[in-house]
Amino acid sequence: MxxxxxxxxxxxxxxxxxxxxxxxxxxxxxxxxxxxxxxxxxxxxxxxxxxxxxxxxxxxxxxxxxxxxxxxxxxxxxxxxxxxxxxxxxxxxxxxxxxxxxxxxxxxxxxxxxxxxxxxxxxxxxxxxxxxxxxxxxxxxxxxxxxxxxxxxxxxxxxxxxxxxxxxxxxxxxxxxxxxxxxxxxxxxxxxxxxxxxxxxxxxxxxxxxxCAFIMGSLFFVLRFVVKQGEIIIEKRAEERLKLEEKLQRAEHLSAIGEMTAGVSHEIRNPLGIIKSSAELLKKKMTKLKESTTIVDIILEESIRLNNIIHDFLDFARPMTPDLKPCSIEELIEKNLHFINQQAREKQISFNKLVHGDIPLIMGDTNRLYQAFLNILLNALQATPPEKSVLITLGAHKTHVHLTIQDEGHGIDPEDLKKIWTPFFTTKELGTGLGLGIVKNIIESHKGNIHISNVQPTGTRVDISLPITEA
Structure with missing residues (x-):
């Protein structure tokens, strides 16, 4: 301040x-x-x-x-x-x-x-x-x-x-x-x-x-305009410097969190593997003894959930180096829609896809882009009320492919919208708050951009831009 x-x-x-x-x-x-x-x-x-x-x-x-x-x-x-x-x-x-x-x-x-x-x-x-x-x-x-x-x-x-x-x-x-x-x-x-x-x-x-008064007055207004422009440039540079300092502090903060998360996750993963394998072995023995209990199933279920959380931590903490190959954004979206089709039917939500022209191939990591798009589509599915729809727009312009996912939910609170990229911030009861951070890392590792905003009258819009590179 x-x-x-x-x-x-x-x-x-x-x-x-x-x-x-x-x-x-x-x-x-x-x-x-x-x-x-x-x-x-x-x-x-x-x-x-x-x-x-x-x-x-x-x-x-x-x-x-x-x-x-x-x-x-x-x-x-x-x-x-x-x-x-x-x-x-x-x-x-x-x-x-x-x-x-x-x-x-x-x-x-x-x-x-x-x-x-x-x-x-x-x-x-x-x-x-x-x-x-x-x-x-x-x-x-x-x-x-x-x-x-x-x-x-x-x-x-x-x-x-x-x-x-x-x-x-x-x-x-x-x-x-x-x-x-x-x-x-x-x-x-x-x-x-x-x-x-x-x-x-x-x-x-x-x-x-x-x-003389007219000439001096004209000169005064010209000089004042020049100084005003200088003031604007100074303000912009000051704002840019503050933003760079904030980004640097955030990067240092995230780096420290990433190192800590990676270390803790590796330390937890080994005993977690032992707990999971022991629970599976115990379940087999209980089956042979024909004894039924839900305790073993709970242990296995929570072990899997904890392992997924650790997997998210590692995905967020470790450097993102995509395995670039020719891939089709349109095909990845189709696979995502096929995966969430059953959940969409249960909630009576329709996904409408609109494609403008031919979409060229890009150089990308298919698995990671699939994970990023799926995360966004699941968020849209969870935010959209029953009997509403989600619009997916795909198009290409000059050097980039543009993907837009817009739901008809209640939107994001303006205060929360400022924190969506903050690690571990979430408004869900269950969740680590790393989903959008991982998505952003994946998109930026492909030299792309992602932007999330509220739209009128209601809903949230996600804009993704990925560069077109000759395959």
Missing amino acids: IQTGTTEKKPFRLVKFFTFSSLVVMFTATIALSAINTHWVKQILQQKNKEYAHLLVENLNHQVFLQFIIPVVLKYGKVQLREKDQYTRMDRVIRSTIHSFNVETVNIYDLKNIISYSLDKDRIGKKQPVGTPYDKAVKNKFTSNLVRSGNFFQLLLGIPNTTKIVTFAPLRAEKPLSSISGPVLGVMEIVQDVSQDYAKTFKLQLLIVIS
């Missing part, structure tokens, strides 16, 4: 541990992989937005300088955006440049941090405290920052209400026909709304999570 409990517990703990640990590892791996992929995508997107903003600023700087600053200076001598004509010209240049570029805000600061131009006219002339980005732009440095707005959970999940790129860049004078920029004239602030791009990034992130 302890071994069985151990073998059943280990595979269960193995699958349980694997299921929990692999689920945690795969879930963690899915989250980590999704986070890494999303981070990479966001980094690439942010870098592309910054590069896009830088190009937009360069283009805006070029258009403002060429189409506004130079013409205005040539016409008016200086730039004064407070003048309506100059402001209108600046506004037209900027709006035509940023058209279809999804720019939300454009502010141009002078070197005193005062807004000289804005798409929002209300902000013109105001001083805006922008801090470090403005200072860097004055020093001819480009800065671009990502600004998100939303509540705590929206920012945590990466789905803010709005996402904007705020870029500060110097407004520089350009030297014609040269890539060299001139002095800083002011600072440009451009605000781009990239919420749609980041919404697409979130959808991509969600798609990655779902894809």
